[in-house]
Amino acid sequence: MCSHYQTLKDAELLLQKFGVRAPLVSTKYDMWPRYEGLFVRRPAEWDSGDEAVPEREAVIGRWGLISAATRPGAVDKAAKLSTFNARSETAAKSYTFGNAWRRAQRCIIPAQAIFEPDWRSGAAVPTRISRADGMPLGIAGLWDRWRDAAGHIYESYTMLTINADDDPLFSRYHRPNEEKRMVVILSEGSYQDWLIAPPEDTRDLLGAYPALKLIADAVK
Secondary structure, eight states: OOOOOOEEOOHHHHHHHHHHHOOOOOSSEEEOOEEEEEEOOOOOOTSOOOHHHHHHHHEEEEESSOOOOGGGGGHHHHHHOOOOOETTTOOOOOOOOTTHHHTOEEEEEEEEEEEEEOTTSSSEEEEEEEESSSSOOOEEEEEEEEEEETOEEEEEEEEEEOOOOTTTTTGGBSSSTOOOOOOOOOGGHHHHHEEEEHGGGGGGSOOOOOOEEEEEOOOO
């Protein structure tokens, strides 16, 4: 589970690693649930045959997915739910995330680092986790868009998680006796597959990132 991350602000790395140009709208560096953040997706018109449509696009949206199926009268309630993480094991059958999963509305969230609480000392110690080589993380996610009665579109996204009980790094985090979870960090070589593959072909991509390729530092 992740409720705090640092987004990628380096425009050159965003283009080099994720194939998109930084949008004109700026976002916060330290991201928390319900903040507006950047995610990368395949455009909805990608398979239209229009050569002007890019292969990928960078979008600004709410970190905390609001399903397109949400009724107008229920959107305020939906916005208060903790939908910034989605369990990959149950996302397909979830009311909140099922629409995005079935429609293959997958995305990648570029991040410089994520933060998790280390409880091994008996108190929560914020810990910053990043790639050992200094390159950005690409976190697997889902996106959706909700349209209000006036036709305004609201983009949103969530991060997918997997069980981390046996992971050598992420099993350290969160409270004792709680299930350990970790966000899905994609390998760079799987970015395109994650964005375009049919849903039934994505399960193999939802694995643990090698712990030896990550570093964890307590935040002082």
